[in-house]
Amino acid sequence: MRNPMARLPKDFFGGALMVLIGVATVVGGARYSIGSLNRMGPGFFPVAVGALLALVGLAIVGAAWLERAPPVAKIWSLRRAEWRGWFCIVGSMVAFIVLGRHAGFVPAASAAVFISALGDRDNTVKSAVLLTILMLAICVVVFWWALQMPIPLFRWG
């Protein structure tokens, strides 16, 4: 194993992430007035919850150490990274936002279905186009015509 991180068990990362979020919440919460138990300020609850989260994060790391959990590399080698799928799913929703703002509902909805469909390796361009047309028709009828969603089908700028 070249990467020394890969020797650590999975829960080390999970626990560390929780500690990070907890500490960030404490630091962020401390910027608001904390007050006293008698009269709590807006900062009290965030600081308390953040501190608890950080403690639980430490406990998760401790538990993984206690049970000598297997290193993360062993588990992750079983599951391939799906960059294409991930990229297409996130990209399809970003495309929906951008096109929805500037080009209207039809381009936005088409892009969302078409791009995410390409994320699955078994879909061809042809099947993605057919699925897009079908879903577009359903959505225009349901959302635009029946529920009268206030968004133009096409627009510029």
Added chain:
Amino acid sequence: MVFAESLTGLWYGFEVALQPHNLWWSFVGVLIGNLIGVLPGLGALTAISMLLPITYTMHPVPAILMLAGIFYGSMYGGAIGAILLNLPSHPPHAVTCLDGFPMTKAGKAGTALGITMISSFFAASFGIVVMLFASPLLVSVAFKFGAAEMFSIMLLGLLAGATMSRGSPLKGVAMTLFGLVVGIVGTDVNSGVDRFTFGLMELSDRVELVALALGVFGVADFLANVNHMHAISSAKTAVRLRDMRPSKAELKQAFAPMVRGTLVGTLFGAMPGTGPTVATFVAYALERKVSRTPERFGQGALEGVASPEAASHSKTQVDFIPTMSLGIPGDAIMALILGALLIQGVQPGPQLLTEHPDIFWGLIASFWIGNALLMVMNVPMIGVWVRLLQVPYRYLFPSAILFIAVGVYSTRNSFFDVGEVVLLGIVGAILIALEFPVAPILLGYVLGPPVEENFRRALLLSRGDMTVFLRHPISAAFIAICAALVLAQAYFGVRRALRKRELGGRLSEV
């Protein structure tokens, strides 16, 4: 006294639920729930959150009737996939696969489905009756609750929800706390200060409930499953109508398990935070223990289908009791339904019964109507469901993504919220990859503001004296249960970890 009150309430409830408008939405709810429950890879949570935006413009009664219908409708749907195709895509029905699928292979799919429907209806009816009489009782107790009691019982709900679900209890607690953190974002009601909004106007109105739910249960799921859900062997499952009527002997065989399963489900429903999955597993284990022929289990034993299905359905109904009468949701689905009520401007809790009797009793009556509709509907529709089961995931998730995007956009006509979904989806996928359970996030998010509110109020009234939570007897009892829960989990956790360590050590020696 309470008895008569419940009966007049029920009568009124039927009047509400049978109004054509309400009946129609109830029907739409169970139909959509059933449909989505059948589709592989989509659960009740995704279904409810996708349809939540539509209810914003509706009257509260049909809105809540529809959402509840989706919930129990999807339970019926999930069982169909488990029995016919061995698809454990909905955790509560994973147990049903064990004996349901062998029955299908033996050509008895119709019987299994028929028994499932009968036990579901029986169990749901029992759960409804429990709700009918237990809720008013609970409400009369809950009226005596002050801020300290409310805080303690919510704490118990959060702890139970975090520790009693599947997986590591520590990670469940971490996710509940994470949900509380997400719930803090927005304007603080007491001081008017914007917390964690990063200067974004849109965030001062809290993180959108629909965006959170669809992010962690929808998009995160797709990110985790893309290219991993593979086509299910399309087993030849031609189910004919007359196959679905079980014989007298089969009915007799399934009756006792059905009753036992119902009781298990009811018991677990009364405990906040225990998911339906636990109830079904316990029901199955119990059936195997009392059976004189335990070796038949796993080979297509009728009892192994009847009992867990009954348990999941009675639990589903009983789950509504604490949600509606105390305002404390037992699991993520109930948290969503609670959130929907809040958005409608309806505050669930003891006052719901007097302030909105139409919602309370209408909902109970609609359970019965909805369950009856499901029974009637599922028989002729079974052929359609079988075909739907074979819709491949590669068509399903792009369509769902479009519905998610449009649905979230339509809640506030804002593209900002769609961005929230993307971000929360990525966060959710990372958490899933690190094996964190994501359902408690929603529970923490929904209960966050009332927990903080009651904590502050209790300490304000006691002038900062923390012992207030122990001086009130009801509150002290809840705190004691919380402490017992934490201690027990800690004890079992450490013991389990040490045993695993021993096992791991021995394995590496070999």
